[in-house]
Amino acid sequence: MDREVGDLSQVTPVIDCAAYAGGSRAAALTVDQIQAALSCDGQFVWIGLYEPEQSLLRQVQQQFGLHDLAIEDAINAHQRPKLELYEDSVFVVLRTAQRVASTGRLEFGETHVFLGRNYIVTVRHGSLRSHVGVRQRCEATPQLLAQGPGYVLYALMDFIVDQYLPIVMQIEEEVQNLEGVVLDDSTAGDAAATEATARIYLLKRDLVSLRRAVAPLADVCNRLLRFDIPHIPADTRPYFRDVYDHIIRLNESIDAQRELLTSALEAHLSLMTVAQNEHMKRITAWAAMIAVPTMIAGIYGMNFANIPELQWKYGYYIALVSMLVASLALYVGFKRSRWL
């Protein structure tokens, strides 16, 4: 998973680790100090990891007392978005997405979250954009952050879901552009038609990938919203409902774009068949306008001893004129029947 962003190589696996009390940052912690901090009442610990090695993750597991299976998931990455309840903690897998500028392809990362009564652990995999903004935003609104780690989970989900919006909007825009290309096909060349078809396919592939990332997110969010998931304070639920709404909107847009692309491809095929008919007619018309004079010329190229016209003084010119007239008659006829 080597990526081209050189300046990420210096990133330490522990992005930030701190205890929060009453909505404010109480103390920065090292991994070793976590267990002690957890035992203090009225404060919670928030640690952010970036592609940690297994040894670090095991250390973190020990500090927070996390479940084996969840840790294994966090090591493997390549999970689908899901929410799992363990006795005393909630494990959430989210997928992040971004469009790589250089290739235009979508790339997906993952963020795993362990949520407990008084801690939240986030593990980020393969995502170029750090979540530092989330922490800053949370620290800027202490009255909300005071709700505890459940609010941090909301802030993180909101942040991640918001990353999908520009991607989906860009696709909506591209679909609209493609519509123009497809429906005005006749003026553009075949190269444009080929490219449009390829673009339609690639957009569809992106939408299929996006759907796989976004659709299960709705389920995760719905469970956070409705069921009795522990460590999510009741006051935070309307916020999750808000995130849920955004996810549903993304999903609806993805589905609508997919349907439009399918229709666009069908319309494209239909238009190209029309174009084929049109070309065939036009080609035929011009071919006839060449074939008829050729036939006349062939007739007067025959070597019969007795072809009176050949001896006429203006026979040649009459032949030329008759060729022209025949071609013109064909031209007019084809024009009338709209073959030209």
Add this chain to the structure above:
Amino acid sequence: MDREVGDLSQVTPVIDCAAYAGGSRAAALTVDQIQAALSCDGQFVWIGLYEPEQSLLRQVQQQFGLHDLAIEDAINAHQRPKLELYEDSVFVVLRTAQRVASTGRLEFGETHVFLGRNYIVTVRHGSLRSHVGVRQRCEATPQLLAQGPGYVLYALMDFIVDQYLPIVMQIEEEVQNLEGVVLDDSTAGDAAATEATARIYLLKRDLVSLRRAVAPLADVCNRLLRFDIPHIPADTRPYFRDVYDHIIRLNESIDAQRELLTSALEAHLSLMTVAQNEHMKRITAWAAMIAVPTMIAGIYGMNFANIPELQWKYGYYIALVSMLVASLALYVGFKRSRWL
């Protein structure tokens, strides 16, 4: 979101604001007077806003004590139709639609409604048609308006849903017209076929957009109808059921038109392939009728010293006649096998 309707620029953000008691307009209010009016028993406040600035919205929020998240939604617009319950109020997002006469494209607006025990706030975004008619209609039936703000919500939904009807009916009509064009394809030219294909696609796109606006509306209406949504008096429920029926009808029509358009496109493609076969056969037949005389002419254009026919007195005429006979024979043959 600049639109071409110049006379809307003078519209004030507060369209109307009044207190109602016993179904009749009791007093016009300024925004500052709302809180006082709300404290009077037996009356409710109805305020209508049009694309208000954030400051005005915050002022209104304060007067009615509305929830932060709902207000943020109302500022952002671009919501999907939804119903959200807050402790003491209901927040409803509806989408309005109209066909812009100049471009023929659909344009969607939004109307947000805050419904409380004794108030209703409507916030209109990007809709060209004002809701003034709703207020007039409500004030004209005081016995119904006396049911309170729940009835106003019904009147508004009914008004908005009724806006979709002419749009969907126009599309139904266009689909019927397109059927005619598509099925009588052979007589129309390729230009007509191209246009029909484009029209099919564009109608489908409109239907996809409409569905996104109408389908969640059914859900909103269903919740207003069945569940224990506060502030909706029981007497009003049959009215919401009526609106619900209209929405279902719209939905069914939208789905039926989508299916018909898909079939029309397939039939179109099929018919054009038939037409292609037909053209190919006809072209071939005519080509053969030119090629055979050309071949005969070629034969008698050969320079062999000894070609007896060339010396015949009527050789030339015999050749011409045989060309004609060959072409005629081909013509008859092709006619019989229906290539012509």
Add this chain to the structure above:
Amino acid sequence: MDREVGDLSQVTPVIDCAAYAGGSRAAALTVDQIQAALSCDGQFVWIGLYEPEQSLLRQVQQQFGLHDLAIEDAINAHQRPKLELYEDSVFVVLRTAQRVASTGRLEFGETHVFLGRNYIVTVRHGSLRSHVGVRQRCEATPQLLAQGPGYVLYALMDFIVDQYLPIVMQIEEEVQNLEGVVLDDSTAGDAAATEATARIYLLKRDLVSLRRAVAPLADVCNRLLRFDIPHIPADTRPYFRDVYDHIIRLNESIDAQRELLTSALEAHLSLMTVAQNEHMKRITAWAAMIAVPTMIAGIYGMNFANIPELQWKYGYYIALVSMLVASLALYVGFKRSRWL
């Protein structure tokens, strides 16, 4: 909605109105006498209306005490099949269908039913076939009619659902005929192919319309069958289950025909592409058999001073024979590779 059936113009809006006691017709009534009749114990009133004017409908509403919204629905027509419960009555909308003989198109009517404890009101819109048969059949089985107005509703639904059966069966037959035309495409001409395509589309349109009329009927019938709908005696439920079964069968047939038509259209397109390939090959073969002799003729039409063959005594005949041989060789070759 002007129709061609002249003799319907004399139809009075009140088809029949009578009180029934113990399963037998007790007395014919005028609209004014209804309220009095309703107050007699042990009898029920059955009135049948045909496209009544609003004034008559309002009069009927008053006599039976019907709900405003239901009456408005009955005036507007253009409802979808539905069942609505009001406090003391049930309102049912059914759609009727018939194929207009002259045009072959489907036409839909509506029948609205108000069902109360001791009355049933039927309002028929735009249906050519009267429901008189229903009344006769009911009066012929007094022991069943004694079950009250609920049984009349069953008889009416049974009658209406039975109208769909011949329509759907006719479509099944047409689909089978079309299969024959489509799969034996090669022998039929392009005109037949064009017509088959158009027929497929039109049948599909009919099926889409039928589905919109029949599918919600299943829901209506299911509610009559299962839920505690008032005024439906328990003994009548098995009869509604029977109607329900018929509706499900209609639905399944409609869906199966739709799927078959979609496949037929795809197979049709496929077969026409095969035919196109076949024609192209055959055309090419014949073109080659003309082009090669033409080329040979061209060669011996060259004016070189020294072309020895031209001076041969039988040169011309040798040339002709070689043309023939070339053409024959091509013919045999094409036959072998199945291009001919």
Add this chain to the structure above:
Amino acid sequence: MDREVGDLSQVTPVIDCAAYAGGSRAAALTVDQIQAALSCDGQFVWIGLYEPEQSLLRQVQQQFGLHDLAIEDAINAHQRPKLELYEDSVFVVLRTAQRVASTGRLEFGETHVFLGRNYIVTVRHGSLRSHVGVRQRCEATPQLLAQGPGYVLYALMDFIVDQYLPIVMQIEEEVQNLEGVVLDDSTAGDAAATEATARIYLLKRDLVSLRRAVAPLADVCNRLLRFDIPHIPADTRPYFRDVYDHIIRLNESIDAQRELLTSALEAHLSLMTVAQNEHMKRITAWAAMIAVPTMIAGIYGMNFANIPELQWKYGYYIALVSMLVASLALYVGFKRSRWL
């Protein structure tokens, strides 16, 4: 519904009628003796009918006290598979299928079952295969037959569902054969392609019919399995679960084959378009190889007084060679660009 199987004409409508006690055949009965037999404790009556006349069916109805509606269903045949509960009996409709050897078409029959506490009545319609085997198999396992008529119903359903298996497996095989034909399209001729398309369509039609017969069967079986259907002893339930599994497998196979056939048709169309492109290129290449020599011949067939080449001693041969060279060059060029 006249069928070609002559030896069925002698079949009597009452196939067999007997009382069973403790799993063994106690006595053969005539229809008149049934009522008496039913009154004996500890035994049940099993009667098998084949396309009975209405009078016989009415007689049977009287003996067992069956419900009117069920009897009417049994007379009409043409029911969909269903299970209906009456007060004291269960009415089950099953569909049987067989492939008619002579035409290869599927033909469907029906078997209706009335199941009571101490009786089972089976009515077979239009099925070529008798159910005699079922009775023999049941009588051969008295310990199971002792479970009563519920076990007989299981044995019958198992027998009927097993009839579908070879049909579905034969279709699976045919689909696999068709895959071969479709994917190796290029070597086979157009006739094969046409036939493959027709076969695909016909198989799909068969699958649509099969699905209509099998899918509701799953529902019937599920109800027998799970709900409190009377007269089905608890011990028999695992057996019905087994039948249910078979039905689900049939359904899954039918759906999978349908999807494969759809894909096969699409792949077929795609392959034929590739073939068309290929042919077009090859035809063009050969056409060019004829057209260029013809053009050269035309040039030297011109009658200009001064064409020096015409006087060259070897001009003719040089012309011939240049024609050949041109054609060869074209040949090589087309080969290289893979048009040949």
Add this chain to the structure above:
Amino acid sequence: MDREVGDLSQVTPVIDCAAYAGGSRAAALTVDQIQAALSCDGQFVWIGLYEPEQSLLRQVQQQFGLHDLAIEDAINAHQRPKLELYEDSVFVVLRTAQRVASTGRLEFGETHVFLGRNYIVTVRHGSLRSHVGVRQRCEATPQLLAQGPGYVLYALMDFIVDQYLPIVMQIEEEVQNLEGVVLDDSTAGDAAATEATARIYLLKRDLVSLRRAVAPLADVCNRLLRFDIPHIPADTRPYFRDVYDHIIRLNESIDAQRELLTSALEAHLSLMTVAQNEHMKRITAWAAMIAVPTMIAGIYGMNFANIPELQWKYGYYIALVSMLVASLALYVGFKRSRWL
């Protein structure tokens, strides 16, 4: 079901049979000793069979007291994945898959599991890979194996589900490769296009088969996870949830690939139609560039007595040049309109 793997022929039907106590292997058993071992408290028996003969299976049935129907299923194989509860045991059918290296085709096997309070019986059919690894892995983690036979079932399911992963990933890779071939169609030849189409179809067929094997597995796993299935200790449930997650991922990937392949086929067809148009244009252009000189040559091949140009000294050269100019003009024209 003869397979090419010779060294499997020596495999004995009883792979391994042992008693386990406290997570450790207590004793190897013969089939006859099983019943005795089952009567010892605190230990369970695990026997693995490979395609056992009926007699052996009956012997095993007797030892464990298994249900008749389940044993019949285990003999027949060809079951779909399912879970069935019997009074004192659970019967699970799983399907295994592997890609046969020599043919590239998928081959499916089956593993049947009987799970009781203190025993687990596995019966493997037609699977090339033995489950020996499962036993080794279990024996290596005694603390987990001490949870009893329920944990063994988990280990087995995990092992089998993990077999699907490389298959699905390989298909994902192939789909990506095919995308490249399809979208860069123009450069590849028709042979590549034909092969790509066939590959798309075959991959789709594989996905349909895979889905039939994997989708019901989700249901099986879900029941093990949620409902009160006996003999599954509560501690094992998170592990089954993990397996469930993997199955869902497989399913989502299978569905996504199917959708992509459908789109790829449509895009392919579209691109080939574009290519056809392009070829047709190019062919036409070159044909015109040959036809026009041929026509000019024909004109000057006419034998009119009076064609002044024929007597010009440089007439021939002028004719040649005019031919060239005409062709060049056409060339430039076609280039400009992008036909070349």
